[in-house]
Amino acid sequence: MHGTDAHNSLQTTPQSSAPTTRRSSLVPGEAVFRHVIPAGEYWIDTLRSGQRLRIVDVEGNQAADTLFFNAADVADRYSAVDTIREQGNVYLSYGSKLLSTAGNVLAEIVADTVGRHDTLGGACAAESNTVRYDLEKRTMHSCRDSYLLALAQHDALGMGKRDLTHNINFFMNVPVTPDGGLTFADGVSGPGQYVEMRAAMDIIVLISNCPQLNNPCNAYNPTPLEVIIWDADVP
Amino acid sequence: MADINSRIRDSYQTVIDGGKHWSLNMSAGTLLRLTDIEGGANVGMLFYNPQNPLERYNAPDTLKCQHTFKLTKGHCLYSDMGRIFCSIVEDSNGWHDTVCGNSTQKLVVSRWGEKSYQVHRNEWTQNGHDAFLVEAGKYGLGRRDLAANVNWFSKVAVAHDGALSFDAANAKRGSFVELRFEMDTLVLLHTCPHPLNEAKDYPRKPVEVAISRAAAVTEEDFCMNSWPENIRGFANTDLYKLCGRKA
Numbered sequence: 001m002h003g004t005d006a007h008n009s010l011q012t013t014p015q016s017s018a019p020t021t022r023r024s025s026l027v028p029g030e031a032v033f034r035h036v037i038p039a040g041e042y043w044i045d046t047l048r049s050g051q052r053l054r055i056v057d058v059e060g061n062q063a064a065d066t067l068f069f070n071a072a073d074v075a076d077r078y079s080a081v082d083t084i085r086e087q088g089n090v091y092l093s094y095g096s097k098l099l100s101t102a103g104n105v106l107a108e109i110v111a112d113t114v115g116r117h118d119t120l121g122g123a124c125a126a127e128s129n130t131v132r133y134d135l136e137k138r139t140m141h142s143c144r145d146s147y148l149l150a151l152a153q154h155d156a157l158g159m160g161k162r163d164l165t166h167n168i169n170f171f172m173n174v175p176v177t178p179d180g181g182l183t184f185a186d187g188v189s190g191p192g193q194y195v196e197m198r199a200a201m202d203i204i205v206l207i208s209n210c211p212q213l214n215n216p217c218n219a220y221n222p223t224p225l226e227v228i229i230w231d232a233d234v235p
Numbered sequence: 236m237a238d239i240n241s242r243i244r245d246s247y248q249t250v251i252d253g254g255k256h257w258s259l260n261m262s263a264g265t266l267l268r269l270t271d272i273e274g275g276a277n278v279g280m281l282f283y284n285p286q287n288p289l290e291r292y293n294a295p296d297t298l299k300c301q302h303t304f305k306l307t308k309g310h311c312l313y314s315d316m317g318r319i320f321c322s323i324v325e326d327s328n329g330w331h332d333t334v335c336g337n338s339t340q341k342l343v344v345s346r347w348g349e350k351s352y353q354v355h356r357n358e359w360t361q362n363g364h365d366a367f368l369v370e371a372g373k374y375g376l377g378r379r380d381l382a383a384n385v386n387w388f389s390k391v392a393v394a395h396d397g398a399l400s401f402d403a404a405n406a407k408r409g410s411f412v413e414l415r416f417e418m419d420t421l422v423l424l425h426t427c428p429h430p431l432n433e434a435k436d437y438p439r440k441p442v443e444v445a446i447s448r449a450a451a452v453t454e455e456d457f458c459m460n461s462w463p464e465n466i467r468g469f470a471n472t473d474l475y476k477l478c479g480r481k482a
Contacts, residue, residue: 075378080295081336084399085430090334091397101378103339116397120304120334122295127317131300131468144315161289162379164315176393180305180330182298 022094024111024196026052026230033229039222040211042146044154046071047199050232052110054196055207057171059223061187063210064170065123065143068098068106071202074159076102080119080166090176092117092168098197101165106203111196114189118174121184123147123167124212133214143167143208150206157204169210170195172217186216246447253439254359256366256425258373259446260285261321261416263476268325268445271388274408276440277429278387279337279363281371282312282320283421286479288376290314294333294383300464304393306331306385309461311417311468318472319465320420322458324449325413330390330405333383337363338430347437360437366425374421387412389429401431406440415449415458417472 028034037043039062047053055064070076079101084090086099094112097105122128125144129137144164151159171189176182209225212218250272251257261267269278284290293315301310308326311319343362350360363384371380390405428438452459452469459469 079336081334081383085335088399089397090393090399101381103341120295121299122293125296125315125317127315127471128293128296128300128313129317130471131296131313131317131464135467135470166293166295166383174299176304176397178392178394180303180392182302182304184299 020094021113021115022111023113024054024194026054026196026234028228030230030234031228032231035227037207037209037225037227039209039218039224040141040146042150042206042208043227044150044204044206047203047205047229048232049199049201052196052198052230053205054111054194054228055170056192056194056226056228057189058191058226060191060193061171061189061219062223062225063172063212063217064225065208065210066168066170067147067165067206069159069163069204069206070100070104070106071204074157074163074204076100076104077163077165078106078168080168084119090120092119098168105200107197107199109195110198111194113193114171114195116173116188117195118169118172119166120176120182121169121172121174123208124210129214137214140213141211143210143212146208146211147206169217184215184217187219246445248443248445250441250443251426252441253426254361254437256361256370256427257444258370258421258423261420261422263416263418264449265416266324266413266447266449267321267416267422268411268413268447269387270411270443270445271406271408272441272443274440275403275406275434275438276426276442277389277406277432277438278442279367279425279427280385280387281367281382281423282314283374283376283380284314285419285421288374288380288421290316291380291382292320292384297333300468301462304334305390306333309458311458311465312385313468317468318475319417319468321414321416323412324415324458325411328388328405328407328410328412331412332386332389332391332429335386335389335391335399335430337367337384338427339364342430343437346433350437361427363425363427363430366427367423370423370425386429389432391431399431401429401433403432403434417452417469418475
């Protein structure tokens with residue numbers, strides 16, 4: 001179960017107080033794959049170890065609800081709690097190692113122009129929408145519906161609802177206060193901002209481009225995301 | 236034996252030693268009270284719908300619908316289906332963690348050294364992650380079914396820059412938390428150390444577990460009315476019970 005050294009870290013190592021941003025040197029002209037995900041749709045694909053994935057917030061303030069799975073063992077998957085505990089910080093940014101439930105590094109954030117991403121807020125679902133907004137909103141579209149459709153349409157992967165765990169919300173701003181409060185705030189992202197990851201092993205990536213219309217996570221206006229992939233040998 | 240049997244009909248209490256695990260099916264309308272006997276305890280806990288374990292405790296949904304990072308009295312613990320497994324009806328502690336996960340075998344060995352069962356018998360150093368796997372396995376559940384758990388009695392605060400800090404003084408001797416179950420719920424629990432507890436020795440802290448029957452939920456219920464969202468959460472839970480009502 002615990003095949004790597006990720007859990008050797010004993011101390012929490014708080015990151016510096018200023019959000020860390022870093023631009024990428026990669027240019028889209030050298031990419032091997034480009035795809036626009038319209039709001040309310042999903043994208044699922046496999047990244048090979050060393051490949052780099054950029055997610056672009058094309059028009060700004062759009063939540064990219066993202067899950068990662070170890071392609072060789074999908075029960076070993078992204079773990080929000082292990083990731084934040086081992087980095088000693090609730091926010092994801094440049095340098096964050098995205099850990100699996102078994103403590104393996106799935107990917108590392110190698111560029112980030114925003115500086116802060118959420119992994120506490122989870123994905124919207126029809127059922128949680130009824131609690132948060134109104135019972136009669138149960139038929140509105142949600143990230144979990146997109147996830148479920150993705151896994152049903154790719155059932156050769158052998159995954160289903162069991163495998164839908166707590167995700168990353170790239171470009172989403174969920175500040176935690178020192179007295180233990182939590183809010184959904186206006187996004188800190190903007191048009192053309194991006195985050196880029198390098199796969200540390202072969203991983204399956206599943207993104208729902210969030211369709212939420214009831215809160216400011218998409219500025220009440222869901223817009224497209226673009227995903228761009230570069231091979232490992234691009235300098 | 237008859238004396239024990241009649242006593243258990245209405246209530247039961249026991250002590251779970253530190254570094255151990257247990258599980259139980261709680262019916263709607265029952266209470267589960269945890270008491271930190273010595274101070275410094277941690278109780279990892281996960282919740283499932285026994286009729287369909289694909290429905291499980293969802294920490295992000297629980298936190299965002301109640302606009303909170305910590306758990307305390309008045310909060311409800313939500314499933315991923317918008318229903319309430321249980322409500323926190325009493326809490327002398329004030330802050331419980333649900334975002335830091337579990338200790339693992341690797342963490343326990345590197346922090347406190349290996350204490351194998353072969354050598355140390357009941358004093359072996361179990362870890363929270365494996366404890367959950369054992370209890371989950373009793374119900375046909377496994378790695379794919381685990382989720383972010385609650386860590387009762389453990390406080391992990393967040394600074395403005397997002398940095399986590401574990402408050403070793405939070406778990407006080409005699410402090411307690413009481414859960415009222417709003418629907419039938421499978422509960423997995425362990426008493427292994429919180430993963431951010433850096434105590435010199437493996438914290439082996441016993442916890443009293445007390446089970447009893449709850450009074451009926453009234454319209455003035457504190458937990459139901461603590462947030463407008465919880466009124467809707469109770470409505471979803473009532474709808475589930477209405478649909479499932481026996482003739």
